[in-house]
Amino acid sequence: MKLFKILFLLFFIPITGYTTVYKHSLENGLKIFVKEDNRAPIVVSQVWYRAGSLDEVNGKTGVAHLLEHMMFKGTKTTKPGEFSKIIAAAGGRENAFTGADYTCYFQQLEKSQLPISLKMEADRMQNLVVSEEEFAKEIKVVMEERLWRTDDNPKAQANELFNTLMFHAHPYGKPIVGWMNDLENMTHSDAEEWYKNWYGPNNAILVVAGDVKANEVFKMAEKYFGQIPPIVLPERKPQQEPKQNGTRTSILKAPSKLSYVQMGYRAPTLDKNSQEISKDQFALEVLVGILSQSSSARLTQNLVRDSRIALNVGAGYSMVNRGNESSFELYATPSETTSTSELIAALKEELNKIKRDGVTEEELKRVKTIVIADDVYQKDSVFNAAMQIGQLETQGYSYEILDDYIKNIKKVTSNDIQNAATKYFTDDTLTVVTIDPQPLDTSKPKKGKPHVH
Amino acid sequence: MFTNRLVLLILFFSSYAYADLNIQNWKTPNGSQVYFVENHSLPVVDVNVMFSAGSVRDSKETNGVASMTNHLMFSGSAGMSEQELMNSFADIGAQIGSNFNRDQSSFSLRTLSEEKSKAIELFKVVLQKPNFDKEILDREAKRYVANIAQAETMPEAIATKKFMKSIYGEHPYGLPSSGTIDSINRIKVSHLKKFYKEYYVANQADIVIVGDVTQAEAESIAKDISSGLPVNNNIKLIPDVKQVKKQETRISHPAKQAHLYYGVPIMKRNDPDFFPLYVGNHVLGGSGFGSRLTYEIREKKGLVYSVYSYFMPLSKKGPFEVALQTSKDQVDEAMGLIETTIQDFIDNGPSESELQASKDNITGGFALRFGSNQKIMNYVSMMAFYNYPLDYLKTYTDKVNAVTVDQIKTAFKKRVDLNEFSTVIVGVDER
Numbered sequence: 110m111k112l113f114k115i116l117f118l119l120f121f122i123p124i125t126g127y128t129t130v131y132k133h134s135l136e137n138g139l140k141i142f143v144k145e146d147n148r149a150p151i152v153v154s155q156v157w158y159r160a161g162s163l164d165e166v167n168g169k170t171g172v173a174h175l176l177e178h179m180m181f182k183g184t185k186t187t188k189p190g191e192f193s194k195i196i197a198a199a200g201g202r203e204n205a206f207t208g209a210d211y212t213c214y215f216q217q218l219e220k221s222q223l224p225i226s227l228k229m230e231a232d233r234m235q236n237l238v239v240s241e242e243e244f245a246k247e248i249k250v251v252m253e254e255r256l257w258r259t260d261d262n263p264k265a266q267a268n269e270l271f272n273t274l275m276f277h278a279h280p281y282g283k284p285i286v287g288w289m290n291d292l293e294n295m296t297h298s299d300a301e302e303w304y305k306n307w308y309g310p311n312n313a314i315l316v317v318a319g320d321v322k323a324n325e326v327f328k329m330a331e332k333y334f335g336q337i338p339p340i341v342l343p344e345r346k347p348q349q350e351p352k353q354n355g356t357r358t359s360i361l362k363a364p365s366k367l368s369y370v371q372m373g374y375r376a377p378t379l380d381k382n383s384q385e386i387s388k389d390q391f392a393l394e395v396l397v398g399i400l401s402q403s404s405s406a407r408l409t410q411n412l413v414r415d416s417r418i419a420l421n422v423g424a425g426y427s428m429v430n431r432g433n434e435s436s437f438e439l440y441a442t443p444s445e446t447t448s449t450s451e452l453i454a455a456l457k458e459e460l461n462k463i464k465r466d467g468v469t470e471e472e473l474k475r476v477k478t479i480v481i482a483d484d485v486y487q488k489d490s491v492f493n494a495a496m497q498i499g500q501l502e503t504q505g506y507s508y509e510i511l512d513d514y515i516k517n518i519k520k521v522t523s524n525d526i527q528n529a530a531t532k533y534f535t536d537d538t539l540t541v542v543t544i545d546p547q548p549l550d551t552s553k554p555k556k557g558k559p560h561v562h
Numbered sequence: 563m564f565t566n567r568l569v570l571l572i573l574f575f576s577s578y579a580y581a582d583l584n585i586q587n588w589k590t591p592n593g594s595q596v597y598f599v600e601n602h603s604l605p606v607v608d609v610n611v612m613f614s615a616g617s618v619r620d621s622k623e624t625n626g627v628a629s630m631t632n633h634l635m636f637s638g639s640a641g642m643s644e645q646e647l648m649n650s651f652a653d654i655g656a657q658i659g660s661n662f663n664r665d666q667s668s669f670s671l672r673t674l675s676e677e678k679s680k681a682i683e684l685f686k687v688v689l690q691k692p693n694f695d696k697e698i699l700d701r702e703a704k705r706y707v708a709n710i711a712q713a714e715t716m717p718e719a720i721a722t723k724k725f726m727k728s729i730y731g732e733h734p735y736g737l738p739s740s741g742t743i744d745s746i747n748r749i750k751v752s753h754l755k756k757f758y759k760e761y762y763v764a765n766q767a768d769i770v771i772v773g774d775v776t777q778a779e780a781e782s783i784a785k786d787i788s789s790g791l792p793v794n795n796n797i798k799l800i801p802d803v804k805q806v807k808k809q810e811t812r813i814s815h816p817a818k819q820a821h822l823y824y825g826v827p828i829m830k831r832n833d834p835d836f837f838p839l840y841v842g843n844h845v846l847g848g849s850g851f852g853s854r855l856t857y858e859i860r861e862k863k864g865l866v867y868s869v870y871s872y873f874m875p876l877s878k879k880g881p882f883e884v885a886l887q888t889s890k891d892q893v894d895e896a897m898g899l900i901e902t903t904i905q906d907f908i909d910n911g912p913s914e915s916e917l918q919a920s921k922d923n924i925t926g927g928f929a930l931r932f933g934s935n936q937k938i939m940n941y942v943s944m945m946a947f948y949n950y951p952l953d954y955l956k957t958y959t960d961k962v963n964a965v966t967v968d969q970i971k972t973a974f975k976k977r978v979d980l981n982e983f984s985t986v987i988v989g990v991d992e993r
């Protein structure tokens with residue numbers, strides 16, 4: 110089900126501070142997290158599997174996402190589509206998404222309906238049926254999804270190309286939705302194999318948030334999930350990306366009027382054992398804010414409003430993920446009179462200014478204020494609260510890092526930002542993709558070039 | 563059996579609904595409607611101010627003026643520059659936003675309680691004293707033009723623009739909401755100032771406040787916002803939608819998928835047939851995996867990732883729209899399935915069990931619409947802008963439950979006629 114899917118591993122909800130989260134583990138390895146929030150009589154239930162495109166192998170890309178679709182196609186005791194029907198009849202909303210790091214299934218319900226959700230999630234954790242007939246139809250749906258998301262979307266194509274260029278060895282180079290040829294050659298036994306390898310209580314996390322009592326949720330979870338035996342998980346190899354020595358650039362031709370630039374530098378993720386040694390990561394996190402967090406940020410001010418060489422511009426960096434490889438990226442659309450090389454030079458100059466002069470105290474203070482306020486605003490959404498816990502835990506962090514997040518952000522100085530910028534923003538670790546716009550009607554010659562027969 | 567037991571459980575609980583949302587409503591001295599939901603669970607205040615100033619207020623000549631006015635409201639106020647203004651909001655961690663569609667131009671503020679006085683002071687200035695600077699208009703007009711030109715290369719954008727034109731003809735709902743390249747290039751500061759004075763008016767504004775303020779504070783906030791706005795007692799009426807002759811359009815495009823849009827204007831806000839049409843469409847194509855269109859076209863045949871139908875009620879008749887994307891060679895098959903599925907629904911309506919399933923989903927999930935201050939804001943804003951009665955939420959569940967198969971059949975037969983539907987397909991050869 111799957112009306113949407115996390116394809117962007119890079120910019121997600123900023124991680125923020127927490128109040129009380131209750132934690133419990135079952136004997137079979139299922140970890141449970143409960144966040145009580147009684148503002149409204151609702152509950153969010155999410156089952157996270159530590160299985161995403163990060164765990165796929167060549168020739169079978171896209172199988173994590175395909176299996177996500179198959180999880181709605183029936184179990185030993187339920188028919189295809191029945192899961193959705195039962196949740197709908199309970200007044201619920203449900204969906205699922207696949208990322209590079211995880212696959213997540215969720216329901217939002219009136220609070221008394223939680224047992225239905227847990228009972229059915231426990232059922233499909235152990236009793237899924239991947240029939241050839243249902244597979245044959247669903248793989249077609251997924252291929253249509255790929256056409257819509259990526260093949261007919263120039264910016265998404267550019268992003269796909271960017272990832273393959275930056276990551277040659279590491280699986281973050283592969284598209285979450287999978288290569289079309291891999292989808293064309295996928296079989297129902299590939300999906301079954303994926304399910305057998307990764308779907309078990311010891312590779313899953315249950316997060317429940319809303320108007321519930323933690324102890325009651327733990328009891329309920331024991332009742333429905335307690336009897337599921339743990340599975341033997343395949344070995345996960347680190348697949349580290351080798352050092353990059355020199356800028357990598359690529360051009361994508363696509364039907365478009367405007368050009369586009371996506372550029373980025375290899376960057377570190379938060380250390381999984383200690384935040385104390387992750388000074389650079391927090392500095393980069395603050396820098397993203399200074400460059401592009403609000404409409405008062407630097408890039409929009411300098412490149413869109415002042416010099417007007419860009420129509421749009423933004424920056425992104427994620428300090429947390431499971432694969433321990435990240436990037437600091439910039440995105441921009443040049444104005445009609447600006448070339449991509451001029452725009453790239455201007456973006457680099459913005460980063461050089463940071464290396465040279467650092468940032469102002471005013472900018473630092475402003476971004477920290479925004480982070481602290483956002484932390485309060487985030488508490489308005491029960492779904493996001495559950496999402497943060499699930500993401501961090503499947504990525505191999507403790508949700509408790511949220512408690513120190515603001516403290517660490519507050520510590521960042523202009524000097525820290527200058528140091529991190531100097532260390533990571535080097536041409537040798539840069540990757541750049543540009544779009545070369547093509548006319549829609551390919552029978553007409555491209556404007557500005559002579560038509561040669 | 564498993565399913566039956568569940569259904570009993572569900573019926574029992576579905577009588578629960580979040581109908582007791584306490585909405586206070588009053589008018590400011592110069593005529594703005596105020597809706598207020600007090601809620602101190604978070605130290606956060608949300609304010610949303612809406613004007614009847616969407617693209618429906620444009621004419622062919624002035625197309626884009628409504629959108630540009632909305633767009634430039636945060637670009638400097640009361641002599642303060644754009645950057646000073648943005649910095650002032652950021653310095654207190656306040657978030658501002660704007661929204662624009664065919665009917666509405668609106669502006670929102672989210673602030674921490676401790677900064678509310680400063681934030682509301684700034685927000686007031688934004689709404690009451692826009693600079694409408696010529697330099698900034700020139701800059702933003704260039705950006706609009708570039709984005710419009712870019713949209714003309716994107717199959718979905720090409721299709722929706724042509725679809726609205728096809729079903730509305732000369733009615734302003736048929737105009738592209740951000741204007742055309744020519745009309746944007748014609749806009750002058752004087753157009754924006756005139757538009758602002760005519761439509762950003764206190765006596766037509768709706769102000770919604772949700773969160774951590776008392777009733778007395780909310781009254782003073784609303785009064786302050788409203789008191790500095792222009793007043794216009796001769797605001798124009800929005801023209802009624804006239805039926806236009808159906809059109810079939812095919813536009814070629816190098817994309818791999820074809821994008822199909824199919825529909826006609828049918829329902830406005832506060833429409834007497836709202837409940838049978840809304841609940842009926844929930845079965846037909848409005849509920850994702852539970853719906854017939856998804857079942858026939860995605861689940862049975864695997865032709866699409868997404869297919870849906872919906873009524874988008876507006877001040878005047880809004881579109882009933884059916885849309886999908888599919889590989890080019892499958893689009894005729896998909897179109898055939900859409901027609902037979904809808905025609906069968908018009909002729910025979912839903913089954914009793916389908917209707918019950920939709921009612922259970924709508925009423926059982928009612929509480930989910932109010933699960934956060936943000937969601938309460940969205941829902942109450944919709945009620946405020948379209949003048950829904952205050953007891954709307956209290957009676958909603960009962961009205962949904964009262965809908966019968968016969969009522970749905972009657973309403974669909976009376977209101978939905980495929981012979982009137984226009985079709986736009988982008989990504990196939992022109993015929």
